[in-house]
Amino acid sequence: xxxxxxxxxxxxxxxxxxxxxxxxxxxxxxxxxxxxxxxxxxxxxxxxxxxxxxxxxxxxxxxxxxxxxxxxxxxxxxxxxxxxxxxxxxxxxxxxxxxxxxxxxxxxxxxxxxxxxxxxxxxxxxxxxxxxxxxxxxxxxxxxxxxxxxxxxxxxxxxxxxxxxxxxxxxxxxxxxxxxxxxxxxxxxxxxxxxxxxxxxxxxxxxxxxxxxxxxxxxxxxxxxxxxxxxxxxxxxxxxxxxxxxxxxxxxxxxxxxxxxxxxxxxxxxxxxxxxxxxxxxxxxxxxxxxxxxxxxxxxxxxxxxxxxxxxxxxxx
Ligand SMILES: Nc1ncnc2c1ncn2[C@@H]1O[C@H](COP(=O)(O)OP(=O)(O)OP(=O)(O)O)[C@@H](O)[C@H]1O
Ligand SMILES: [Mg+2]
Numbered sequence: 001x002x003x004x005x006x007x008x009x010x011x012x013x014x015x016x017x018x019x020x021x022x023x024x025x026x027x028x029x030x031x032x033x034x035x036x037x038x039x040x041x042x043x044x045x046x047x048x049x050x051x052x053x054x055x056x057x058x059x060x061x062x063x064x065x066x067x068x069x070x071x072x073x074x075x076x077x078x079x080x081x082x083x084x085x086x087x088x089x090x091x092x093x094x095x096x097x098x099x100x101x102x103x104x105x106x107x108x109x110x111x112x113x114x115x116x117x118x119x120x121x122x123x124x125x126x127x128x129x130x131x132x133x134x135x136x137x138x139x140x141x142x143x144x145x146x147x148x149x150x151x152x153x154x155x156x157x158x159x160x161x162x163x164x165x166x167x168x169x170x171x172x173x174x175x176x177x178x179x180x181x182x183x184x185x186x187x188x189x190x191x192x193x194x195x196x197x198x199x200x201x202x203x204x205x206x207x208x209x210x211x212x213x214x215x216x217x218x219x220x221x222x223x224x225x226x227x228x229x230x231x232x233x234x235x236x237x238x239x240x241x242x243x244x245x246x247x248x249x250x251x252x253x254x255x256x257x258x259x260x261x262x263x264x265x266x267x268x269x270x271x272x273x274x275x276x277x278x279x280x281x282x283x284x285x286x287x288x289x290x291x292x293x294x295x296x297x298x299x300x301x302x303x304x305x306x307x308x309x310x311x312x313x314x315x316x317x
Contacts (some may be wrong), residue, residue, distance in 0.1 A: 023227070024077040035070045044109050053096055053234055054227040061218050062106065069113045086215035087115060087190045088182055092197035093220025099194045100154070105151040110190060117150035117188070124153060126160040129174040137170040141177045144222030149188055158193035159203035175207060182213045223266050228255050232270045241278065243301045250306035251277075271307070281305040307312070 004130060024030070036042055045066065048059060068085055075082065091099040099113040104121055145153065155161075155178075163169040166306035182191050193200065193210075197219060204211035222232065229252050235241050236242055254273060258264050265272075281301050285293055298302065 096266035
């Protein structure tokens with residue numbers, strides 16, 4: 001890879017807004033409990049583990065990236081300069097597998113470690129970057145880059161930027177600008193490309209420059225029914241609801257039936273189903289005007305709340 005710019009550790013650190021400050025003496029030692037605490041890493045990793053069911057490989061990779069940056073920071077204090085680690089990433093996985101959620105946490109992590117000026121994430125898709133007519137694309141792309149500067153630019157379904165067969169397409173122009181910025185403004189912007197794994201692979205095949213600029217590939221596996229049920233329990237718990245055993249069985253059956261459908265979107269489907277259940281629960285409770293409901297009744301979803309009254313397949317994904 002070209003363009004690695006070994007910089008002066010001191011300026012690089014100042015630029016990254018590293019709050020750890022003072023230079024270390026050569027005989028000083030470092031402990032990573034203290035390093036982690038200073039950067040607030042354990043809070044973010046703890047949140048990641050608490051809020052997200054499964055995703056073991058992704059969580060491990062996030063830990064590894066955090067470790068890389070913690071060590072990089074410590075080394076800088078000893079004057080052990082090195083190029084800033086490349087932080088552009090690619091998140092692949094089916095819809096609703098947690099890519100956006102993890103990207104938001106990654107932005108916070110990179111900010112807290114001092115590798116981004118802000119914890120903000122700008123979400124963009126093809127239409128935000130590529131114009132329809134000549135002369136529109138560069139300003140469009142640059143506007144998005146300006147907004148994202150200092151934080152994360154998250155490009156969803158990045159492969160739609162590239163239409164190899166269409167010579168009149170302006171996607172390639174956006175890609176060229178992105179490639180340049182990913183190389184030259186690495187200290188100011190982290191780009192995360194997201195989308196389906198197979199399509200992303202085809203995109204990288206046609207855009208080797210893009211592949212070589214992405215350092216971290218995180219693959220988000222689709223959830224199995226155990227994980228989807230656990231995700232449902234967690235979502236309800238966070239909103240002070242819970243399922244009766246029969247309701248949980250019903251959710252399991254409902255989600256299993258939807259898993260093979262064309263609109264299935266993993267955890268998002270579970271969230272949407274539970275939103276509908278909440279609606280039915282509210283209707284069930286509030287329709288019985290005279291009955292005295294308990295606090296527990298207000299929290300507990302029952303099987304009929306989970307199961308749609310309409311025929312199977314009629315519910316939205
Ligand atoms: N492992 C998980 N545990 C708990 N909740 C999850 C998990 N994965 C995803 N979710 C929840 O599911 C919803 C969808 O997740 P998210 O938007 O991050 O998915 P995505 O991969 O970005 O989807 P898309 O490709 O469609 O944009 C969010 O509400 C998120 O909080
Ligand atoms: Mg998303």
